[in-house]
Amino acid sequence: MAHPSQLGFQDAASPGMEELIHFHDHSLLIVFLISTLLLYIITAMGSTKLTNKYILDSQEIEIVWTILPAIIRIMIALPSLPILYLMDEINDAHLTMKAMGHQWYWSYEYTDYEYLGFYSYMIQTQDLTPGQFRLETDHRMVVPMESPIRVLVSAEDVLHAWAVPALGVKMDAVPGRLNQTAFIISRPGVYYGQCSEICGANHSFMPIVVEAVPLEHFETWSSLMLEEASL
Template sequence: MAHPSQLGFQDAASPVMEELLHFHDHALMIVFLISTFVLYVILAMISTKLTNKYILDSQEIEIIWTILPGMILVLIALPSLRILYLMDEINDPHLTIKAMGHQWYWSYEYTDYENLGFDSYMVPTPDLTPGGFRLLEADHRMVVPMESPIRVLVSAEDVLHSWAVPALGMKMDAVPGRLNQAAFIASRPGMYYGQCSEICGANHSFMPIVVEAVPMQYFEDWSSLLLQDL
């Protein structure tokens, strides 16, 4: 999860998020090089003869500053389109979960099981256990098996919401009357925190998301116990 004074992204917990981190570093380096070059040109124009009218009106200069930005856009667009394709590709998911946004909580339904579903509310601050995270803990976590393709169907009951878990590279709008889908693979066990990322009302900041990735055997035991309780 995020921590105070953090500048970068959270540690990647899925292959898609790893790709997003690499793309971020790639684009940031391009921005850094452009900024350095522009600053150098500005300083050079102030302190040297680069302000000569024959240089500023040069046809070669105009060709360069027309072609170079186009090449830079291609360098950014190609990896971006590749990641967009990876994020939209959903092949043979092992598990499908329907996440429904409400004012102001989430409900989850495991569509591959009969009658396996629950509501997930934020744990109030007075009820937090030692080590719990304020505004991020939920009374029921969305438990998923690690290293398995998971499809999430996202919708809303009332107003716009957004199901987002940064460490998994997930952010999908929950629109009433519309069923959106996304997929992820949790590459390591752990708990990954998120929140509704759409301003959905007065208690917008009180509907956290907690995804717990566990080995397959633990997931099967958890689902069996939950079905017995239900």
């Protein structure tokens, strides 16, 4: 969960998000070095260091300005490729879910179970109990921790986006199209997100709440939900 005046990312709750944070720090260091170099050049332009004819017409300098950007691109590309494959690779998912965006709420369906599904509406501010966050919903998406989870994302009406920052997940929900994403939650907890696509008047009122629990607790929860659905 985000904190007031927070400048950095939320604490990572998945291996994918941990890698994204490391890549962000790596890229930020490169940007800092480039900015320092440019600042030095701008500062030195007023002196004779960079204004003499030898520097301005030097072939060696031209070679450096050509090769250096290529090296920088390689330094950024190489760490990013494994992350892209890690986030795109979906093998042997233990649980598959379908998240459907509506105006303006989400519905979830556990495709491995025949009758396990529900709608998830935002709890109105006047109905919140002490200690609850504004993004709380009446039904949370409950998943087992330390298990590969596949989420199929689509929409019924307009464009939406299913995004949970702490999990490093953001996937567009497009009407008539089925996108998929995957994640593994490394620790128990409750993780909040929101629709990240401007989808209409109540765009800010369709939050996402994912609760990660141990596998045995998930099995108990799913059994209770199936019993309620059969009544």
